[in-house]
Amino acid sequence: MSLIFVEIEETAKPRASFASKSAKHHDIKTIPSASTEERRGLNLKLLTCRQLLLIYIRTLAWNPTGTLIATGSVDRTLRIWNPERPDVRYSTDLRGHTSGIEQIAFNPVKESELASCSKDGTVRFWDVRAKNCVGRVDVGGEAFSLAWSPDGSVLLAGRMDDTLVPISVEPVAMSTNPAPNAPKAPSTYKALSHHKQPIRTNGIAFSHSFDPNLFLTTGDGTVKIESYPSFDTLHTLNAHTAACLCVSLAPTARYLAIGGGDSLISLWDTTNWVCQRTVSSSGGGAVRGISWSWDGRFIVGACDETDCGGTGLEIFHAETGDSVYTIPTGNPNVGVPAVAWHPSRYCLAYSLYAEGIGSGNNGLRIVGAGAGDF
Secondary structure (H helix, E strand, C coil), X not given: CCCEEECCHHHHCCCXXXXXXXXXXXXXXXXXXXXXXXXXXXXXXXXXXXXXXXXXXXXXXXXXXXXXXXXXXXXXXXXXXXXXXXXXXXXXXXXXXXXXXXXXXXXXXXXXXXXXXXXXXXXXXXXXXXXXXXXXXXXXXXEEEEEECCCCCEEEEEECCCEEEEEEEEECCCXXXXXXXXXXXXXXXXXXXXXXXXXXXXXEEECCCXXXXXXXXXXXXXEEEEECCCCCEEEEEECCCCCEEEEEECCCCCEEEEEECCCCEEEEECCCCEEEEXXXXXXXXXXXXXXXXXXXXXXXXXXXXXXXXXXCEEEEECCXXXXXXXXXXXXXXXXXXXXXXXCCCCEEEEEEECCCCCCCCCEEEEEEECHHHC
């Protein structure tokens, strides 16, 4: 299937560096509410546009330094992009899954280690620099969700039959006196004891603490907070009137965001587990993905229904619930299956999908603060 690559030169010059080492955060005034000044500050422009005809990009992930972005599609395509070189010649195609890719996630402490899962029953680990698969784990069923522990030592995979499979990630012991230019130690990947959940389990996430807990969204509108590795239930949040589909903890750990089948994102204060507010896009539709900006101040949700495009993709201010910016999607009958904020700046990657031949909106796009402001 052909690829069409489009670069929007007017907004891509002067070219901004996505590397976090030289990052200068775009300055949005630190104020408690989304004032007019702040709305003006979040002035996003289209930086790059990659259109993949008829391809449904289901999942997106930035690497920890923000220098690479990965996309996973229903046609089994797993591709690594350099956001500064938006030409297919500079991307990497990783092959191995025999069914559509459900979710991808970079190891939070290794910038080149990517995990992917599929309904083919496997979780695969990739070295995106070496461009090869470095590990494969059979999880015993259709896998559709992933979550890394904050130290990168465990990857939790969720199966369609509501079974959670922890996978240990351990470096192989090497010489205590390696050569100066010796390659980094490889890792071993091993599935641990499976944990069957008593209820439909959808999105999963770890807390940020050294001794983390788990957040599990369920089909009955609740979110279970469980200890790890015991999987004992510590607390239950009665979050939504419909199924809870996804969950994401703010980088600051101030709020837990929960997306539901009722078209709402609820924001929960993690100090007392009280819901502070809810937000909802004008287009409606079940919220199947959530992403926080690097500073925990802005949040955006994903909806894969092809009639939820509305007037565009809305960005909300977490402290007020205000809709502070809307990214035009160009088509009210388009879905936004995946969203992902850059890990250290105001750049948002998202995918678009509309059904039918000639749906020119399909593909990956990245918007951000004006390139000159980086």
